[in-house]
Amino acid sequence: MRMQTAAVAMAALGLIAWVEPKTATPLVAKDAAAEEAKRQMVYVHKTRAKEAQRVQDIAFRIMVANQDLCADRAPRLGMDWDVADSFDAKVRPAAVEAYKIGDGVTVTQVIAGSPAAAAGLQPGDVVVSVNGEAAPTGKRADRKLSKRVDEIKGASTAPLTFVVRRAGQEQTLAVTPVMACAYGVAVADQPELNAYADGKNIHITRPMLRFAASDEELALVIAHEIAHNGQHHIQAKQKNAAVLGVPGLLIDIAAAAGGVNTNGAFAKAGMQYGASRSSAAFEAEADYVGMYYLARAGYPTDGVEDFWRKMAVEEPNAIFIKSTHPATPDRFLAIASADDEIGAKRAKGEPLTPNQKVNEARAAEAGGAK
Ligand SMILES: [Zn+2]
Incomplete structure (x- = not known):
C-alpha cells in the first residue's frame, strides 16, 4: 500500500512513467483467434x-x-x-x-x-x-x-x-x-514426473510419458504400478497404518500410493506416513514382480534397468538417499538381477512366476515332521 502511494506521488512529479514495448507487434483479429482456439x-x-x-x-x-498373478x-x-x-x-x-x-x-x-x-x-x-x-x-x-x-x-x-x-x-x-487384471489406467494431468497406483487404478503423468520415451520403458513403469495393485500393496499399507494406530495416515497412503517417483515430491508425503517404513520394501517388490509382468507380456527385460540411471539424472539425491523408495542404484541392480533370474528360468523351461519368500516357521515344521 505504501509502495503504491509512493509510486503515485513519484509519477505525479514526473520521476517515473508508464513504459510500453517499442516494436509494432502484429494485430490479432478476434474471430481468427476464436477459430485458432x-x-x-x-x-x-x-x-x-x-x-x-x-x-x-x-x-x-x-x-x-x-x-x-493379479489379486483382482x-x-x-x-x-x-x-x-x-x-x-x-x-x-x-x-x-x-x-x-x-x-x-x-x-x-x-x-x-x-x-x-x-x-x-x-x-x-x-x-x-x-x-x-x-x-x-x-x-x-x-x-x-x-x-x-x-x-x-x-x-x-x-x-x-x-x-x-x-x-x-x-x-x-x-x-x-x-x-x-x-481389473485395474483402470489413466493419464494424470499433473506437472510432476511420476506414476502411481491407488489400489484400483494406475496413473501415469504426462511428463512421465515424455520421459519414458520408448514403449519398453513405459511398459516398465506401467508393470511396476500394476504390480502395486496386483500385490494389494495399498491394502497392506493401510493395514500397517492401522496396526501402528495412525488412522490419519490412511488418507495420505491412498493419495500418495507408491509412485515410481523416487525421493522428490514423494519424500515429503513419505515423511507424513510412518507406515512408509515398509514402503521401500513394497517398492522393491513392485520392481521385482513388475519384471515378471513384463517378461510374461513379451516385453524385453534386459537393459530395462537403465531407466534408473535416467531417473538418477532427474533426481541425483535419489542415488544416495533411501526414503519411501529404494535408492536408484539399488533399483538398477535389483532389476538387473531379476532379469538374470528370469533368464535362468527361461533356459531351464521353468514357469515364469516370482519367487516367494520361504515361510520359515512352516519350513521348520516341515523339517521337524520328516
Ligand atoms: Zn512404486
Missing part, C-alpha cells in the same frame, strides 16, 4: 487420445498376460466409449470433432490386441444395442451403458453382440471378453 482444442484432444491409447495398449497387454481380475473388452454431454459446453465442439463422437454413445478407443479390436470395433462407431438391448440414451448415457455391460458380463467371458452404426450402416460384431 478451436483448432488448438481439437489438437489437445487428439493428442491426449493418442497418449491415452499408448498407455492403454501397453497396460492391457500386461494385464491380460498376468491376470493369474475381470472379463474385459478393451474399449472405451463416450457421449458429447460428458464434455463441458466450452470444449464440446472440439471434443466431438477430435473423438468423432456421433449421435449416441460412441466408441472413442479400441485397445490394440483387445477383444474389441479383434471383433472389428472402431472409434466413431455409435453403439445401437448390446445383446439385443437398445443402448441407453439421455444424459451421461455412456455411464449407463458401462454399468449395464458390466451387469451383462458378470464374471463370464461369453461373447457379447454389439450392433453399431458406422457411416450410416449397422454392423453386428461379436466381442468375446478376455480375463485380465
Whole structure:
C-alpha cells in the first residue's frame, strides 16, 4: 500500500512513467483467434487420445498376460466409449470433432490386441444395442451403458453382440471378453514426473510419458504400478497404518500410493506416513514382480534397468538417499538381477512366476515332521 502511494506521488512529479514495448507487434483479429482456439482444442484432444491409447495398449497387454498373478481380475473388452454431454459446453465442439463422437454413445478407443479390436470395433462407431438391448440414451448415457455391460458380463467371458452404426450402416460384431487384471489406467494431468497406483487404478503423468520415451520403458513403469495393485500393496499399507494406530495416515497412503517417483515430491508425503517404513520394501517388490509382468507380456527385460540411471539424472539425491523408495542404484541392480533370474528360468523351461519368500516357521515344521 505504501509502495503504491509512493509510486503515485513519484509519477505525479514526473520521476517515473508508464513504459510500453517499442516494436509494432502484429494485430490479432478476434474471430481468427476464436477459430485458432478451436483448432488448438481439437489438437489437445487428439493428442491426449493418442497418449491415452499408448498407455492403454501397453497396460492391457500386461494385464491380460498376468491376470493369474493379479489379486483382482475381470472379463474385459478393451474399449472405451463416450457421449458429447460428458464434455463441458466450452470444449464440446472440439471434443466431438477430435473423438468423432456421433449421435449416441460412441466408441472413442479400441485397445490394440483387445477383444474389441479383434471383433472389428472402431472409434466413431455409435453403439445401437448390446445383446439385443437398445443402448441407453439421455444424459451421461455412456455411464449407463458401462454399468449395464458390466451387469451383462458378470464374471463370464461369453461373447457379447454389439450392433453399431458406422457411416450410416449397422454392423453386428461379436466381442468375446478376455480375463485380465481389473485395474483402470489413466493419464494424470499433473506437472510432476511420476506414476502411481491407488489400489484400483494406475496413473501415469504426462511428463512421465515424455520421459519414458520408448514403449519398453513405459511398459516398465506401467508393470511396476500394476504390480502395486496386483500385490494389494495399498491394502497392506493401510493395514500397517492401522496396526501402528495412525488412522490419519490412511488418507495420505491412498493419495500418495507408491509412485515410481523416487525421493522428490514423494519424500515429503513419505515423511507424513510412518507406515512408509515398509514402503521401500513394497517398492522393491513392485520392481521385482513388475519384471515378471513384463517378461510374461513379451516385453524385453534386459537393459530395462537403465531407466534408473535416467531417473538418477532427474533426481541425483535419489542415488544416495533411501526414503519411501529404494535408492536408484539399488533399483538398477535389483532389476538387473531379476532379469538374470528370469533368464535362468527361461533356459531351464521353468514357469515364469516370482519367487516367494520361504515361510520359515512352516519350513521348520516341515523339517521337524520328516
Ligand atoms: Zn512404486
